[in-house]
Amino acid sequence: MSSEQKEKQTFNSRRESLLGLEKVKQVLAVASGKGGVGKTTLAVNIALALAGEGKQVGLLDADVYGPSVPVMLALKEEPARENKMIVPVCKYGLKVMSLGMLAEAGQAFIWRGPMVGRAIQQLLGDVLWGELDFLVVDLPPGTGDPSITIAQSIPKAKVLMVTTPQGVALADVRRAIQMFRRYDLEIIGLVENMSYFMCGHTSEPIEIFGHGGGELLSEELDLPLLGSVPLDLAIGTGGDAGVPLMAADADSEAGQIFKAIGRSILAST
Numbered sequence: 001m002s003s004e005q006k007e008k009q010t011f012n013s014r015r016e017s018l019l020g021l022e023k024v025k026q027v028l029a030v031a032s033g034k035g036g037v038g039k040t041t042l043a044v045n046i047a048l049a050l051a052g053e054g055k056q057v058g059l060l061d062a063d064v065y066g067p068s069v070p071v072m073l074a075l076k077e078e079p080a081r082e083n084k085m086i087v088p089v090c091k092y093g094l095k096v097m098s099l100g101m102l103a104e105a106g107q108a109f110i111w112r113g114p115m116v117g118r119a120i121q122q123l124l125g126d127v128l129w130g131e132l133d134f135l136v137v138d139l140p141p142g143t144g145d146p147s148i149t150i151a152q153s154i155p156k157a158k159v160l161m162v163t164t165p166q167g168v169a170l171a172d173v174r175r176a177i178q179m180f181r182r183y184d185l186e187i188i189g190l191v192e193n194m195s196y197f198m199c200g201h202t203s204e205p206i207e208i209f210g211h212g213g214g215e216l217l218s219e220e221l222d223l224p225l226l227g228s229v230p231l232d233l234a235i236g237t238g239g240d241a242g243v244p245l246m247a248a249d250a251d252s253e254a255g256q257i258f259k260a261i262g263r264s265i266l267a268s269t
């Protein structure tokens with residue numbers, strides 16, 4: 001058996017062993033080619049948008065490099081345990097679990113291969129997710145070991161790629177997409193973040209980070225562009241304050257964009 005076949009066999013057996021996800025209909029992994037593009041911000045607001053469509057939604061923060069969902073949702077409590085299973089914390093109608101809520105979270109940045117794999121498997125399999133229409137997973141950025149381990153471990157996952165308009169970001173996104181495709185994970189589409197800024201003095205959007213990165217990738221990789229999210233003060237400050245935009249003001253202009261992305265996801269899953 002070739003090493004590639006062996007790798008795929010391990011991959012498939014790992015997927016089958018995650019019985020804790022039996023009642024989860026869809027796993028939506030939010031990924032990015034590099035850090036800081038707003039992946040967590042989008043994962044949180046998209047999870048809330050899906051919940052706003054009447055779906056039962058869980059949010060799993062699997063970012064081993066820096067789990068930031070607890071900050072974005074102002075979560076301080078440790079999750080309870082029930083018969084050795086972890087009970088996710090409920091916030092804004094979402095069932096939430098984060099590496100940052102586990103006791104060993106302070107060590108997250110030194111986690112390596114097998115430890116990451118075990119932690120992720122625990123978060124996926126040992127959490128009482130119950131019945132969910134969607135489990136939104138905030139992946140670590142890039143294509144390093146943790147992302148591969150997670151990609152291998154998540155059953156039935158579909159991937160949503162977050163990008164920004166800059167040319168330099170695109171090569172990283174291409175690499176990440178190749179990696180997910182190698183593990184047969186379906187990529188449902190792209191979302192471009194920080195696409196433009198409305199300054200209030202003119203009705204013209206200002207394209208601070210350039211133009212067309214998302215469209216270019218969408219054409220090149222034959223993936224739908226599911227939405228373009230503006231650089232918006234309320235999106236940034238909402239995350240910092242622990243009250244994401246979709247919890248604070250879902251009817252705002254930016255909120256309508258997240259709602260539309262949520263509906264596009266529903267249409268394509």
Ligand SMILES: Nc1ncnc2c1ncn2[C@@H]1O[C@H](COP(=O)(O)OP(=O)(O)OP(=O)(O)O)[C@@H](O)[C@H]1O
Pocket residue numbers: 032034035036037038039040041042063066068141193194229230231232233235236237239240
């Ligand atoms: N559309 C936006 N408008 C305003 N601020 C934003 C927007 N998207 C993200 N931000 C801000 O940019 C910063 C980085 O966002 P975020 O943490 O979501 O990125 P990330 O890609 O998940 O980063 P990491 O690689 O660290 O996981 C945060 O301070 C966030 O509030």
